[in-house]
Amino acid sequence: MKALSMLLLVVLGLSGWSNAGASDRREFCVFDVAGASGFVYRTLQDYHRKAALAGVDLNMRPYTDEDQAVADLRAGRCDIVAVTDMGARKFNDFSGSISAIGAIPYYEDLKVLLHILASPRVDRHLEQNGYEVLGVTPMGAAYLFVNDRAIDHVEALEGKRITVFEGHHDARHMVEYVGAVPVAAKISDFASLFNSGEADISYAPAAAYEVLEMFRGMGSKGGIVDYPVGQVTVQLIARADEFDDAFVRKSRRIMSRLYPEAMRIVRQYERSIPEERWVKISPEAVRGYQEMLRSVRIDMQQSTEDSGMLAAGVYHDDMMTILRKVRCYTNPGAMECSADNRE
Missing domain, CATH: 3.40.190.10 (Periplasmic binding protein-like II)
Known part of the structure; x- marks a missing residue:
């Protein structure tokens, strides 16, 4: 009888544990x-x-x-x-x-x-x-998908229509900083805006080439600029x-x-994208992108205009410092690591 009581306690205990697990x-x-x-x-x-x-x-x-x-x-x-x-x-x-x-x-x-x-x-x-x-x-890294391979340096961005995600105030600031035209977009429609020709440039991970069929927006003249503008x-x-x-x-x-x-x-x-679809850029163009992007971040943080302050407001100062230290840890020779206006 005692053994049976013990068995019942064990079974009931297990049953109770099982029900709790399901409810949790x-x-x-x-x-x-x-x-x-x-x-x-x-x-x-x-x-x-x-x-x-x-x-x-x-x-x-x-x-x-x-x-x-x-x-x-x-x-x-x-x-x-x-x-x-x-x-x-x-x-x-x-x-x-x-x-x-x-x-x-x-x-x-x-x-x-x-x-x-x-x-x-x-x-x-x-x-x-x-x-x-x-x-x-x-x-994955975010790359610039472009409808013209001639867009292979910072100056070529001027006047181009670039998709900007809703609430991505820092990206909008960058687009306006280089003289380009922001095209309002959402994650659900940015690819269709590029594919339909309503935007000249859109940024996305390489997976978007296949998953969202962004090769359609490139046509025969476009490509993917082989430099990450973010992660x-x-x-x-x-x-x-x-x-x-x-x-x-x-x-x-x-x-x-x-x-x-x-x-x-x-x-x-990234490897599945045909080699000819990548737009290779020169070392000088890479440095141009690096310095432009850094200048945009600094400009936002120093801006007294509403749009600049709104853009800077999405960044956390401590994270920006950590990111700068990480960049200088992996690439100590970068210009920003010895610049007076470090982030």
């Missing part, structure tokens, strides 16, 4: 323009598996509309949301500053930065206004205190360690 399942809402077949969703399936091993059961749901994913997080229909840098800016200007124009030119810079973001040293910056960042991983990342956002501190730290490490697999896919997309 969290909703993981993933934005990917290609839905569940997209590279972001597929990459984050590895995060999903590792979160389960850490004791957090997630139900992945694909979203093709980033605004809807953000709205569902705010409404409590999502416990974690995976969004681009632009989506992350609505919650955290520190991690949102990663996509500052020209601030992370090379993948080696991004790799160093992701290690920093997984460190407890920056924890205080990753929680703002009731939300926290649970990790960052790459989506696009996927960032996980959750309500603060939704998860315990141990899982938050674990989550950030998991996302950081997705770098090799994410970069394997990014490189695969």
Whole structure:
């Protein structure tokens, strides 16, 4: 009888644990323009598996509309949301500053930065206004897709129509700074604006060439300028205190360690683009882009005009300093590393 009672206690205990586990399942809402077949969703399936091993059961749901994913997080229909840098800016200007124009030119810079973001040293910056960042991983460098290969240096941007994402005030400032014309766009329509000829230039990761068929907007004369104007990342956002501190730290490490697999896919997309579609630029043109992008960031920070202050307001000073230190760590000979007007 005693043995039977013990058995019942064990069974009831297990049953209770099982029900609690089911009720503790969290909703993981993933934005990917290609839905569940997209590279972001597929990459984050590895995060999903590792979160389960850490004791957090997630139900992945694909979203093709980033605004809807953000709205569902705010409404409590999502416990974690995976969004681009632009989506992350609505919650955290520190991690949102990663996509500052020209601030992370090379993948080696991004790799160093992701290690920093997984460190407890920056924890205080990753929680703002009731939300926290649970990790960052790459989506690929943003390149200029152009409809004319002659657009291979900074001066050639003048007068050209360039798509600018809604709320991307720093990119708008850059476009106006070089004398180009901003064309208002959303993640859902920027490719169609370029493909239909309503814009001469659009910026996106290499995956957009195939996934969004941006080769159509290039025609026979266009190409992709082989210089990154920024980095696009996927960032996980959750309500603060939704998860315990141990899982938050674990989550950030998991996302950081997705770098090799994410970069394997990014490189695969980049290598799949026909060689003749890349617009190779001279070392002088590269330096021209680097200095122009740095000058734009400094101009924003010093501007007294409403548009400049609005653009500068999307950047977090501490992140901009970290990004400059990372660039000078990987490329100590760069002009900015010895310039008086360092960021």
